[in-house]
Amino acid sequence: MNTNSLLESYLVPPNIWDEMFTNEGIRDSYKNFVSAIADLPPAEMTHKAEMAKKLFMSQGITFTVYSSGEGIEKIFPFDIIPRIITGKEWTLIEAGLKQRLKALNIFLKDIYHKQFILHDGIMPSHFIYSCPNFLREMMNVDVPFDIYTHVSGVDLIRDHDGKFYVLEDNLRTPSGVSYMLENRSITFRIFPDLLPKNNVRSVKEYPDLLYKNLLALGNRQRSNPTVILLSPGIYNSAYFEHTTLARLMGIELVEGRDLIVNNNFVYMKTTKGLQQVDVIYRRVDDDFIDPLVFRPDSILGVSGLYWAYRKGNVAIVNAMGNGVADDKAIYTYVPDMIRYYLNEEPILKNIPTYRLADEDSKQYVFENIRNMVVKRTNESGGYGMLMGNTASDEEIEDFKNAINADPRNFIAQHIISLSSTPCYINGILQPRRVDLRPFAIYGPEGINIVPGGLTRVALKEGSMIVNSSQGGGSKDTWVLV
Amino acid sequence: MLSRVANTIYWLGRYMERTNGMLQVILTQYISSQDDINDFTWEPLLKIYGELSEEEINQIKGSSPKALEYMIFNTENSASAYNNIIYSRENARGIQDHISKEVWQCLNDFYHFIRDSNRIKVENLADPVSAIDQLIRNGVLFTGTVDNTMIRGEGFTFINIGKFLERAIHTADTTRIKMNEFFKDNADAFHSMNLRYLLNSLFGFEVYLKTYKGNFTKKNVLDLVLYNPNFPHSILYSIERLYKYFCRLRPESLPENYEHMEFLIGKTMNNVKYSIANENDSKSLDSFLFQTRFDLFEISNAFNKYYFGNS
Numbered sequence: 001m002n003t004n005s006l007l008e009s010y011l012v013p014p015n016i017w018d019e020m021f022t023n024e025g026i027r028d029s030y031k032n033f034v035s036a037i038a039d040l041p042p043a044e045m046t047h048k049a050e051m052a053k054k055l056f057m058s059q060g061i062t063f064t065v066y067s068s069g070e071g072i073e074k075i076f077p078f079d080i081i082p083r084i085i086t087g088k089e090w091t092l093i094e095a096g097l098k099q100r101l102k103a104l105n106i107f108l109k110d111i112y113h114k115q116f117i118l119h120d121g122i123m124p125s126h127f128i129y130s131c132p133n134f135l136r137e138m139m140n141v142d143v144p145f146d147i148y149t150h151v152s153g154v155d156l157i158r159d160h161d162g163k164f165y166v167l168e169d170n171l172r173t174p175s176g177v178s179y180m181l182e183n184r185s186i187t188f189r190i191f192p193d194l195l196p197k198n199n200v201r202s203v204k205e206y207p208d209l210l211y212k213n214l215l216a217l218g219n220r221q222r223s224n225p226t227v228i229l230l231s232p233g234i235y236n237s238a239y240f241e242h243t244t245l246a247r248l249m250g251i252e253l254v255e256g257r258d259l260i261v262n263n264n265f266v267y268m269k270t271t272k273g274l275q276q277v278d279v280i281y282r283r284v285d286d287d288f289i290d291p292l293v294f295r296p297d298s299i300l301g302v303s304g305l306y307w308a309y310r311k312g313n314v315a316i317v318n319a320m321g322n323g324v325a326d327d328k329a330i331y332t333y334v335p336d337m338i339r340y341y342l343n344e345e346p347i348l349k350n351i352p353t354y355r356l357a358d359e360d361s362k363q364y365v366f367e368n369i370r371n372m373v374v375k376r377t378n379e380s381g382g383y384g385m386l387m388g389n390t391a392s393d394e395e396i397e398d399f400k401n402a403i404n405a406d407p408r409n410f411i412a413q414h415i416i417s418l419s420s421t422p423c424y425i426n427g428i429l430q431p432r433r434v435d436l437r438p439f440a441i442y443g444p445e446g447i448n449i450v451p452g453g454l455t456r457v458a459l460k461e462g463s464m465i466v467n468s469s470q471g472g473g474s475k476d477t478w479v480l481v
Numbered sequence: 482m483l484s485r486v487a488n489t490i491y492w493l494g495r496y497m498e499r500t501n502g503m504l505q506v507i508l509t510q511y512i513s514s515q516d517d518i519n520d521f522t523w524e525p526l527l528k529i530y531g532e533l534s535e536e537e538i539n540q541i542k543g544s545s546p547k548a549l550e551y552m553i554f555n556t557e558n559s560a561s562a563y564n565n566i567i568y569s570r571e572n573a574r575g576i577q578d579h580i581s582k583e584v585w586q587c588l589n590d591f592y593h594f595i596r597d598s599n600r601i602k603v604e605n606l607a608d609p610v611s612a613i614d615q616l617i618r619n620g621v622l623f624t625g626t627v628d629n630t631m632i633r634g635e636g637f638t639f640i641n642i643g644k645f646l647e648r649a650i651h652t653a654d655t656t657r658i659k660m661n662e663f664f665k666d667n668a669d670a671f672h673s674m675n676l677r678y679l680l681n682s683l684f685g686f687e688v689y690l691k692t693y694k695g696n697f698t699k700k701n702v703l704d705l706v707l708y709n710p711n712f713p714h715s716i717l718y719s720i721e722r723l724y725k726y727f728c729r730l731r732p733e734s735l736p737e738n739y740e741h742m743e744f745l746i747g748k749t750m751n752n753v754k755y756s757i758a759n760e761n762d763s764k765s766l767d768s769f770l771f772q773t774r775f776d777l778f779e780i781s782n783a784f785n786k787y788y789f790g791n792s
Contacts, residue, residue, distance in 0.1 A: 059582075060574070060589040073593075234575050243577035253578045258483050269484045271635065271788050272733050 006045065007038065010422055010429040017162045018431060019083055019421035029084045029480060032198050036191070042427055048190040049080050049424055055189065061182050063237045076179060077473030079423040080190060083434060083455040084198075084478045090451055093164060093438060096348030097154055098447045101440055103338040104169060104325045108148040110341075111324060112138045122340050123333045127357075130408050131330065132378055133323025135286060137293055141310050141320075144217050145444045148319040151210070151281075153177070153437045153454075156348070158419035165351045165416070167435060168331060171322040173283050176454040176474075177206060177439045178241035181248075183476040184452070199481040201451035206439065207248035209450070210281075213443030214249075217315040218278040225278035228252045228268065230259070232284050232300045242283055256284070261304030266314045279315045280305075286320050328377035328411050329355055356403050356410040365412040366400060374399055374412045387464070389415060418464050421475070423457060433458045435466050436477065451479035482635040482733070486579055488789035489572045490636050493580075494643025496569040497588075500562050501620040502651040503530055507552055508613045509681040513674060514545060523548035525658065530560045549609055553616070554595075562616065566595050580640075581630040584623070591619040635733055641726045642784070649719035650777050655682050656706050656716075657770040663699075664763040676702045683714040699760040707758055716773060720750045723780075730788075738787035745783050749776040 012021045020030045037045065056062065056075040063074055085093070110117050111128060118125045128134050153174030155167040184203055188195050211227070218225025231242035233255050246253035258268050259277065267274035282289060288298040290306040308314045324330060332353045335346045354361035356374075365372055369388045376384035386399045403410045420431035438453035455475040456466035466472040507526060514521040524542045527533060530552040533541075541547040553562045570592040577585055595616065624644075631637045659679035666675060676697065680686040683706055692709075693701045709715045724746050731739055753773060759765045785791045 057593065058590055059586055060577075234571065239574070243574070247578040247582075251578075252483060252486075253576075254483060255485065258485050269790050271482050271484055271487045271730070273735055 006040075006042065006429055007034065011431070013420050013431050015160055016417045016431075017158050017160050017419040019158075019419055019434065021422075029086045033082065033084065033194065036194055036197075045080075045424060046427055052078055052080050052186050052190055055186055056182075059182075061178075061240060063240060076468050077459055078183060078186065079425075079432075079457055079459070079473055079475045080187075081422050081424050081429070082187060082476040082478045083421050083436070084480065085436075087480050089164070090479045092347065093156065093436075094449050094451075096164070096166075096346070097438060097440055097449055099338060099342065099344060099347050100154065100166065100169070100334065101149055101152055101442060101447055103341050104152075104171065104334065105147060105149050105442060106341040107337050108319070108322060108325050109143075109146050112321060113140060117337070117340060120340070122336050123330075127329055127333075127408070128324065131324050131327045133286070133321070133327055135321035135324070137306065138319070138321035142312070143319045144312075144315045147217075147442050147444070148322055149325070149440075150213065150217075150317040150319075150442050152318075152440050152442070154440070156436045156438070157351075157416060158436075160417050160419075162419075164348060164436075166331075166334070166348050167351060167416075168328065169326040169334070170437070171326040172318060173285065174437070174439065175238040175241050175283075176437055176456075178244040179474050180439065180450075180452055180454045180477065181206065181244070183454075183474060187476040195478075198478065200478040201481055203450045203452040206441075206450045207245060209441050209448050210245070211249040211251070213441050213445075213448075214251075214279050214281055214317060216444045217317065222278055226252075226268075226276060227279040227281065228254050228277055230254055230256070230280050230282040230284055230302075232256075232288070236283070238283065245281075251281075256298075256300045256302050259302040259305070261302055261308050264304070264308045264311045264313050266302065266305060266308050277314060279317065281317045286323060289316075289320065323378075328353075328375055329357070329408065332411065351413050351416055354412045356407040356412060361412075362403065362407060369396055369400075369412075371415055372412045373415050374403070374410055377409055377411055383470075387415065415464075418458075418466075421455075421457070423459065423475075425459070430461070432461075433464050433466065434475070452477045482579070482639075484788065484790035486576050487635065487639050488785075488791070489576045490579060491639045491643040491784065491789070493569055493572040493576070494640035495647040496565045496572065497620060497623055498644045498647040499651070500565040500569070501617060501624075502648065502655075503565075504553070504562055504613055504617050504620065505684060506655060506682045507549065508610065508617070509678050511545060511549065511609055511613070512681070513678050516674065523552075526552060529654075531558050532560065545609065549613075553613070563595055566592055576636075579636040581626075581632075583630040584626050587623050587626040591623060594619060633729075635730070638726050638729045642723055645719045645723040645726065646777060646781060648714060649716050649723065650774060652683055652706060652714055652716050652719065653770050653774045653777065655679065656703075657767060657774075660703075660766060660770075661763070679706065685712060685714055688712055703758050703760050703766075707753065717750070717753050720746070720753060720777075724750055734788075742780075742783055742787055745776075745780050749773070749780060752776065 010021065012018045020027060026034050053075065056078060061075065107117065117123050118128065149171045151174065153170040153176060155170065156164045157167045158164050180203055214227045215225060218227060228251055229242055229246045231239060231253055243253060252268065254268055260267050260269060260274065266277040268277055284300050287295045289301040290303060291298045291301055292303045293306040309316050331350065332355055335350055338344055338346045354365050356362045356365060372388040374386040386395060418433040418435060421434050422429040423432045434455050434457045436453050436455050438449055440447055440449045455477045457473050457475055458464055458466045459473045460471045463471065510526055522542045524538055527538050527542060527548060541551060551558055555561045556563060558564065570588055573580060573585055573588050627640060656679060659675050663673055663675040666673060676699065677686065680689050680702065685705055689705055692705065705712055706715055708717050710718055710721065712718055727742060727746055756769060758769055
């Protein structure tokens with residue numbers, strides 16, 4: 001059916017959902033796009049891929065790896081073939097995410113106040129108190145509008161049956177949204193006219209939405225609140241994202257050393273003296289945000305910020321202490337939370353997960369470890385995990401010992417065959433595994449999710465780890481009308 | 482504007498101006514080295530734009546390719562043009578939201594250009610003039626991009642304050658060095674190459690010819706580089722521009738800080754404006770230039786204290 005060599009060479013992997021192809025041919029959602037590239041000579045496709053790389057480099061959409069004192073510029077690899085999601089699929093994702101985030105937000109309010117969910121026995125309390133990201137300092141702190149998860153990114157994957165599942169929730173300082181925006185701006189340069197012809201929904205309103213919601217939080221303080229973005233600084237790998245968001249929102253990008261707390265109010269040091277700050281969109285982790293309360297050796301945060309927050313003199317986005325809700329062990333309880341708090345069935349399912357603190361589950365996982373992926377509950381970025389099908393006997397033994405020593409710290413899941421999508425690699429289309437991270441903004445007027453997100457792709461052949469730190473790249477994500 | 486941002490953007494202006502200035506001096510020196518039938522040495526410039534010991538300087542002072550490589554491309558030399566661009570870009574990275582996207586991309590391109598050192602090194606060996614010219618063109622492009630794309634706000638003001646302060650210091654330094662060499666040579670003004678190299682180093686040779694019609698005198702040269710209000714590299718022009726940009730900060734300043742700075746800049750500007758440089762007295766000329774340089778550093782320190790919060 002495919003007369004083009006670019007498509008002919010593509011082998012759809014067996015027992016895996018391919019985003020572009022079925023056994024019968026190309027999916028309807030991709031037909032327009034494929035017909036536009038089908039006639040392109042290979043040299044032109046390669047030229048487009050090269051051009052995309054150069055654009056990322058020349059626009060400084062890079063992160064710097066510092067080794068032996070000298071910075072090396074790297075780009076987050078970008079594959080030029082977009083990942084396409086139909087309008088119908090998106091409606092389901094959107095509804096599922098809103099439901100999930102609503103429940104998680106109520107959970108955070110509950111767990112830091114009355115803890116009904118523990119009293120009613122939905123979740124054992126030792127899971128909460130043993131979670132390193134549960135902050136006792138947040139107990140009974142009233143956060144503005146009872147919103148904790150202002151900005152979140154939920155990682156979704158698609159199994160062989162084509163259904164979306166939630167892989168994990170990122171409720172602290174999820175990053176990647178700038179790549180969603182930049183990937184789109186590169187796509188319209190290398191594929192002129194394709195976006196409007198395919199009726200792709202726009203993602204560019206994200207910064208406006210975010211700013212509107214940040215402003216709304218400041219209304220408690222003043223009619224014209226000062227909103228800032230707090231970054232750890234240029235050595236942070238997500239620094240490009242911080243500058244992009246600050247610029248697109250027109251707000252000041254500050255570092256901890258630019259801020260000072262006086263009499264429980266936060267000020268920034270300007271050329272005209274001190275100026276009060278009302279809303280802080282922080283991209284600094286909880287541990288580092290206030291050396292007087294959390295890590296005393298932190299130089300990224302601001303002394304006294306916690307008390308200014310607690311007294312309601314400044315709004316901080318996201319709230320502190322959200323880590324308790326995106327802990328991988330707590331993740332297993334999210335469907336129960338949805339039923340408990342909302343009295344609804346979860347629209348987006350979790351991946352079946354075994355808590356290794358449970359003796360029977362641990363036994364089962366040990367017996368079937370070759371078919372399992374084991375993860376540490378408090379790590380991310382593709383670190384601290386064991387892929388049973390590829391691990392050596394020694395690695396498995398090490399993990400078993402670690403699990404026996406502290407079973408609360410581990411969960412296990414059957415290895416899910418992430419969906420594949422064509423990537424343009426070495427002049428031909430090759431299948432690679434992908435996930436999807438849509439970004440949601442939770443404000444006083446509700447939850448907004450821009451139609452799109454970051455599609456992360458495992459660029460190594462056969463790999464299922466999509467994290468950028470582990471050889472992953474990204475794609476533009478098209479949501480069709 | 483945040484004090485840190487003001488400081489960073491001010492230094493961005495200084496680094497870029499310093500790079501342009503040093504490249505022009507090096508270019509002029511290279512061209513002059515090809516004119517010189519006597520033993521030519523890179524020693525004076527290696528001392529200014531490097532950190533080598535006497536022994537190390539002796540090893541490379543007679544070799545143009547080695548000296549150029551060290552002063553322009555060497556990654557270990559913190560005063561090299563290469564490192565100036567690295568610092569500029571690091572600064573720009575830290576304040577991306579205060580410069581235009583075009584300025585950032587222009588500087589980023591310059592950075593990638595100078596980092597592509599293999600290609601440039603080959604060009605440097607083949608034709609150093611072209612290699613340095615390309616770098617200067619990148620610097621000029623940066624200046625033009627700033628002028629054409631940046632909003633006339635505090636960021637633009639601080640980048641220009643840094644630029645003109647650095648330029649005034651550079652002109653004072655270069656004039657002092659070249660005039661000392663001139664007096665040492667004991668040559669008459671018309672035949673002295675040092676005066677011509679001074680003009681070339683400050684982008685002023687053609688301006689001089691057009692202004693004075695080839696009438697080569699010490700007085701005219703000093704008039705141009707010290708006092709000419711229309712020559713963009715003269716000390717007076719640079720300080721007047723510095724003053725003009727500083728005045729724009731008034732609404733954004735604490736009154737007492739503004740008054741202190743205005744006094745310092747005004748005093749330095751008038752000290753230059755109402756001075757008469759004695760072109761025949763090397764000592765008094767040297768002391769005037771040294772004092773001007775000192776005053777300019779005072780201004781720099783005062784900005785640090787009153788605007789950048791580094792008291």
